[in-house]
Amino acid sequence: MKRHDLLGSEIPASDITPREVFEQRRALIRAAAAGAFGAALAPWFSRAAFAQTASPNPSAGKLAATVNRQFVVMDRPTAYKDVTGYNNFYEFGLDKADPAKHAHTLQTRPWTVSVEGLVARPKVYDIDELLKLASLEERVYRMRCVEGWSMVIPWIGIPLAELIRRVEPTGSAKYVEFFTLADKKQMPGVSVPILDWPYVEGLRLDEAMHPLTLLGFGLYGEVLPKQNGAPVRLVVPWKYGFKSAKSIVRIRFTDTQPKNSWAVSAPKEYGFYANVNPSVDHPRWSQDSEVRIGEGGGLFAPKRKTLMFNGYAEQVAAMYAGMDLRVNF
């Protein structure tokens, strides 16, 4: 049986590995290791192994984390070179290869994140303090870019809720606003008026508190590469990638809906919610399908069907009950 047959192209909303399946797989892996069905099970074996496998980059700082099996999708993770070489991070240039080329100028230490606004305990956190806030988890999420491509990324981070609980939002806090660093000295793209810098993103408080929402510090077992939004970024897997702000320096709790950068720049094309939704098209392209980066077949790989809420409907759809997602795109 081909690997593709086992995984399918249209994986249901919740293809999170159930515990018993995972345990069963461990047994199979042991069998595979023993050589019983070595060849047949090789794909499974290699998949289970990646979590423990360090990134192929020997100079990267390692980041120890425990795999959270509840949040591991079964899709094959995108190759490290693509995850770290094909990025949208306009502070370092417009081309997908620019961030990997130019982000080395970013200084990630010292780094602080100011948590402020409608909270009982505002605080300026040092990055190393944030890293110790809760035990680091590895989770494998799908990432769907609004441009119509997707990846599968083994992130390392903590639930954003861990931070939110500690600062105690007041009763009037309804939204959380995230600000990316905007320093012309470190970020050549900030001199180009593509967007009104700094980059701003926002979530509703319940979205920010959702167990899927991560504060990301690493990927592939290593400290976040600079082009991926070091030293700390947001990971919101059911929304288009631009919602997951990178290199965050300020988090503000407010009672009004934040004006996120892309929605300000092109209000007809990008909204506040930006939930992955195959039935609501972008004005310039359809969102019904996506190119999975690095998928076999190269140029001729057929596109995948895009899943509602990027396949996380079971976990998040309730938050949008009764809401017109065509209006709130």
Place this chain on the structure above:
Amino acid sequence: MPRFAPFDALRLGVFCASLLPLARLVWLGAHDALTANPLEFVTRSTGTWALVFLCLTLSITPLRRLSGEPRWLKLRRMLGLYCFFYAVLHAALWVWIDRGLDPASMWQDVLKRPFITAGALAFVMLIPLAATSTHAMMRLLGRRWAQLHRLVYAIAIAAILHYVWHKAGKNDFGTVSIYAGVVATLLGVRVWWAIADRRRR
């Protein structure tokens, strides 16, 4: 020997050189180097080269007029057909891979998205020009041939609109403004000369 004049050597050179963009894509493909997103890369590359050949085709008439060398015309048909060639590859990727050969989804795309509408129009207008590019068709159509081939001006405008609208969402007008400037110049000199010629008469 007299038949193989310098311009014939030039034609051969241009013919071979015009295949280099395709050769590069094939080479990159063979070495798994078409970036992380091959569909986007190859679509954009072939689109860009179609536009480059369109600009080259449009520059023949001004070159002839400025240099007083009529033999430039010998290159025009070939450059125009290369424009069509790269446009076919560009459009085929959209039809085949992006839209998965689904006519309904293509039609939706054309109706819904101005940049696709402009691109599709430009491509459709190229077809009759490519089809009537032979000597036989020139003879058959006579004066109407020149009238028909003025469509190339509309194609150039549609192609630029296609490109500008594609980039509009991100205010990323750096490269496209260069092409727009080139096309505006190539069309502008024709208008300028037309006015000047009329005055002289």
